[in-house]
Amino acid sequence: MKVKFLKKKKYFIRRLIGSIFILIFFILTFRAINGRVYKDYKTDFATLKTYEKKVHAIGFNILNEKVYTAKNSGICVYNTSEGEKVPVGHEIASLNMMDDTSDLNDELIKVNSALSYKSKNHVEYSSEKSIPSIEKIQNFLKDENFIEAIHSVDGLDLYSNNNLNISELSELINLSVDELKDKKEKLQNKISESNYTYSADFSAIVSFKIDGLEKYYTIEDLSDYTYGYLNSHKNTGRFKTKVEVNKGDNLYKLINNLNYKIALQIDDIKKLDSKRIGDNLKFRNEDVLLEGKISKINKSKNGAVVIVDMSQNFYNVYQDRIKPYDIILQNEDCLEIPKSAIIKRKGEFGVFVQEIHGLVKFVPIKVVVPFEDYSYISTGDKNSVIKLKDKSVKTVTLNDKIVLNPKQVEESKILN
Numbered sequence: 001m002k003v004k005f006l007k008k009k010k011y012f013i014r015r016l017i018g019s020i021f022i023l024i025f026f027i028l029t030f031r032a033i034n035g036r037v038y039k040d041y042k043t044d045f046a047t048l049k050t051y052e053k054k055v056h057a058i059g060f061n062i063l064n065e066k067v068y069t070a071k072n073s074g075i076c077v078y079n080t081s082e083g084e085k086v087p088v089g090h091e092i093a094s095l096n097m098m099d100d101t102s103d104l105n106d107e108l109i110k111v112n113s114a115l116s117y118k119s120k121n122h123v124e125y126s127s128e129k130s131i132p133s134i135e136k137i138q139n140f141l142k143d144e145n146f147i148e149a150i151h152s153v154d155g156l157d158l159y160s161n162n163n164l165n166i167s168e169l170s171e172l173i174n175l176s177v178d179e180l181k182d183k184k185e186k187l188q189n190k191i192s193e194s195n196y197t198y199s200a201d202f203s204a205i206v207s208f209k210i211d212g213l214e215k216y217y218t219i220e221d222l223s224d225y226t227y228g229y230l231n232s233h234k235n236t237g238r239f240k241t242k243v244e245v246n247k248g249d250n251l252y253k254l255i256n257n258l259n260y261k262i263a264l265q266i267d268d269i270k271k272l273d274s275k276r277i278g279d280n281l282k283f284r285n286e287d288v289l290l291e292g293k294i295s296k297i298n299k300s301k302n303g304a305v306v307i308v309d310m311s312q313n314f315y316n317v318y319q320d321r322i323k324p325y326d327i328i329l330q331n332e333d334c335l336e337i338p339k340s341a342i343i344k345r346k347g348e349f350g351v352f353v354q355e356i357h358g359l360v361k362f363v364p365i366k367v368v369v370p371f372e373d374y375s376y377i378s379t380g381d382k383n384s385v386i387k388l389k390d391k392s393v394k395t396v397t398l399n400d401k402i403v404l405n406p407k408q409v410e411e412s413k414i415l416n
Contacts, residue, residue: 059285207254335376
């Protein structure tokens with residue numbers, strides 16, 4: 001009985017093993033018939049990148065600017081702030097020369113009194129003169145022009161009666177009315193010379209960023225701005241606004257903010273890919289992207305200077321004369337793919353994209369720039385279509401599985 005049992009057990013095991021082999025055979029045969037046996041390739045997706053071709057440059061601001069200096073020593077009061085836009089005639093600053101004008105004021109009081117005395121209604125003359133001064137003071141206060149208001153208050157007593165004795169006016173009374181008026185005008189001019197008002201000559205931006213290079217960078221002959229010239233005039237000075245000033249000290253400058261130029265100094269003009277006068281040029285300083293039109297190219301042995309006409313982004317660049325820039329020659333969205341995935345098939349460069357059942361499809365590409373391990377390829381238009389020679393073809397998308405080792409692909413597995 002025991003021997004029979006063992007024989008049956010061995011028979012059962014052999015049947016089980018045989019059944020498993022038969023099952024495996026049928027599965028393999030079924031998958032082969034239905035095309036389910038295929039090789040799984042190692043793949044990866046393309047990555048969206050931005051390719052930027054750029055050339056380093058040093059930019060020098062060429063501005064339409066005018067520096068104003070102190071006419072004399074004294075106290076300067078500023079009525080504007082850095083970067084403020086002012087119209088023509090706007091009062092920017094006033095300079096008080098701190099001269100002692102008390103004697104001149106006393107003399108003017110006497111002249112006014114003499115004129116009042118020689119007039120037919122000298123009592124009314126004096127009072128009438130004080131009324132417009134009060135009106136002016138009120139207007140100055142409304143306009144917040146406090147300096148003129150103070151001057152007018154100081155001058156009120158010049159038209160008051162002052163209770164002068166006739167003996168104090170003896171010399172003046174002997175003068176004619178015209179002579180007194182002439183004397184009065186001269187005294188007023190001398191008194192006014194102790195205060196000087198600075199007003200805007202043209203509509204402009206007020207700046208206190210004076211670097212001492214203003215006279216070297218004027219909008220005149222652009223041929224002067226060579227590589228060597230810029231190197232010779234790049235040491236900027238430091239200016240600090242002062243209240244107590246000496247004669248000849250810099251006070252402020254006015255800058256035309258509507259149009260200006262930037263001279264871009266580069267080592268080699270060949271790096272600019274044959275840019276010409278009249279072409280638009282983009283360049284960047286940190287996060288600020290600028291664009292202008294090339295108006296002049298000055299070539300020399302040491303390098304080149306490209307001068308660009310500008311009309312925008314003034315406030316981003318005007319405060320610093322010299323800044324580093326990157327000239328942007330190309331800026332394009334690309335797909336990054338491994339360089340090993342690229343093959344040449346039927347005269348075209350492309351990659352294999354994995355399809356179902358282990359099949360692949362050859363997809364043409366256009367290489368924008370090759371690197372050591374990766375290449376940037378064109379994304380094409382919105383439909384992922386690129387132009388190759390005289391035809392339009394669909395290229396790789398972000399959803400395509402790119403075969404990393406195309407040498408492993410058998411010719412029978414290629415759909416096209």
